[in-house]
Amino acid sequence: MDSEQPQAQVLDADLCSRARMSRDPRFDGEFFLAVKTTGIYCRPICPARAPAEKNVSYFRLATQAAAAGYRPCLRCRPESAPGSPAWEGTTTTVQRALQLIRQNALSEGSLGDLADRLGIGERYLRKLFQQELGVSPQAVALNQRLLFAKKLLAETGLPLTEVAYAAGFGSVRRFNSAVKDHFRLTPSNLRGRRKAQGSADIHLQLQYRPPYDWNGVVDFLSHHAIAGVEEIIDSRYLRNFRTTAGVAQLEIKPHKNKNALELRLQLPDNSRLMSTVGQVRRMFDLDANPEQISALLQQDPALGQLSKRSPGARSPGHWSLFESAVRAIVGQQVSTVAARTVLARLAKACTKEGIVTFPGAADIAALTDEHFPMPSRRRETLRSLCQTYSDREDELTLEALADFKGVGPWTVGMVAVRGAGDPDVFPTGDLGLERTWANLPGSEGKLNDAAARWRPWRSYAANLLWRSYTP
Structure with a gap:
């Protein structure tokens, strides 16, 4: 070997x-x-x-x-095993490529398609992967599919054909061959005594490094929940969301005996199962290393006490980068409560199937002015974004967002934290952060100067300050 x-x-x-x-x-x-x-x-x-x-x-x-x-x-x-936060020396392009591969880019398209989305040539993309990781993009994608298939075999009763489909394999024959080559076992051997079932619900365990501040995550989600789309019931998070095949639902809660969250999914089909699980992991910040984060933040004379009071604090996010961008634009210069009200109105106005979901770009772009209770400039920014990314929301990037008129550093910063899961962003000019810092015992100097001490975990520092904010 x-x-x-x-x-x-x-x-x-x-x-x-x-x-x-x-x-x-x-x-x-x-x-x-x-x-x-x-x-x-x-x-x-x-x-x-x-x-x-x-x-x-x-x-x-x-x-x-x-x-x-x-x-x-x-x-x-x-x-x-929880994924490492970021790999030192890995270029931004490779990180973006890895993110897209985790979102099934190589299951739903070719390597050339992936290179086009990154704005580079296919040959150069191969070279970058070999230099940075020592493996090809296809090897990363295949390993991801195999490990996800193994997880489905171990934790669900999905039939083998459904496991192959959900894990991104084009055929059962290819799936069987890849599993035998990689694990030296057949899919049936990997499954063991668990029997295949045809249940509509999929139950999975999503592991994390302990501790995990579930109460802090739920508190954030409850303050930003959009009526009809999301709901918190008995410390469980429930949500409706769209897929290309129709409306889907999820429920997530802490596992009673393991360092994991229990995820229950109802999907119209399983073609997007792997990318959906990836979205949930990012949204609930399950790949963070709380020991590393707290070790740095607790050294700060002002922020240290906040960190100690919230062991395992996370930086929770929104469902997607596009959703986060819409939320941030709607939330410019208004309270969280006011933003939630507007978002709920938009979601209801775009509902077509009886079940409310977060609206797609094309649906928002088609709404008339009376559905946008906001200043005209903000309305036009939102409409422009949605017109540009109609039916291709997944292609939105932070760089592209920053180019829209009416989008400033605060909006981009918020989307980087909540939509992209960036661990080291401190939204410039956030009033809540400024007020909390001014009233925080032990705080000295300007907030932006203090934030420089919190790198590379400034997003987590911002979350600790937001949790302590009192209007």
């Missing part, structure tokens, strides 16, 4: 060795170890007997271990 890693991703072997021997959960997802004698790769918290150091290789990404010929451990399930 090839144990060589690309130079940009070489890890400190001594540090990794100490980390895996300690089985410290704070290193879970930060790296993976592969055992040459068994051909298996694991998480550093794997409960199996620790292998001899001479037989171990270390990888930054699970994809790299898989590309080197290793298969995932069936005990620690490395596909369940």
Whole structure:
């Protein structure tokens, strides 16, 4: 087996060795170890007997271990490890490409299509992936599909044909072949004794690094919930959302006995299941490393106490970048309550199927002026955005948003935090942040100067300040 890693991703072997021997959960997802004698790769918290150091290789990404010929451990399930926040040295283009691949870009289109969306050539995209990650874009996509298929086999009763379809495989034959090559087992062997069922509901466990401030996340969602679209009931979050096949629904709540959230989905078809799960993970900020974040923020004399009062604080978001952009434009210079009222009116006016969902760009663009209770300049900004991205909401980027008339740094910053899940953004000029900072014990100097100390976790600092805001 090839144990060589690309130079940009070489890890400190001594540090990794100490980390895996300690089985410290704070290193879970930060790296993976592969055992040459068994051909298996694991998480550093794997409960199996620790292998001899001479037989171990270390990888930054699970994809790299898989590309080197290793298969995932069936005990620690490395596909369940929380993802690392961001990879040092990875270019913005590669990060964007990885995000699009997680959203099924290579299941629904070709590598050339992906390169076109990134504004580069296909050959250059391949070169970037080889330089930064040591694997091809197709290898990343295949590994993602396989690990998601394994999760569906382990946690759901979906028939094998539905698992193949949901995981992005074009045929059952290709699915069976890829599973056998990668796991050395058939799909039926991976499923074990769990029986296939035809239930309309899909139940999945979404793991995270503890602690997780569920109350803080629910508090944010309840303050921004759009009537008819979202609802909080007994600390459970429920939502209606659109898919190309029709209206879908989700419910999510904490798992009672595991470091995971329980997700229940009702989908008209499963073609977008993998990307939907990815959206939920980003929306609930499940890939954060709370130990790293709190270690920095608790050093601050003013922000430290807020961080200590909210262990496991997250930076929750909205359903999509497009939805976040609409919310931010509507919310310019108005209260959260007022923005929610306008958004609920827009959603109701665009409802066609009896179930209220967040409206699409084409539906908003088609509304007449009386449906926009806001200043004309803001209305035209919103309408322009929706006209431009009608039926292609997924193509909106932060860079494109910033070019619209009526969109300033605050709006882009809010969308970066809530729609893109950027961990290191501090919305400039936010009145709530300024007022909270002015009244916070221990605060000194200008807020923007203080925020520079909180990098690379400024989004989390902003969330802590927003939670403490009192109008």
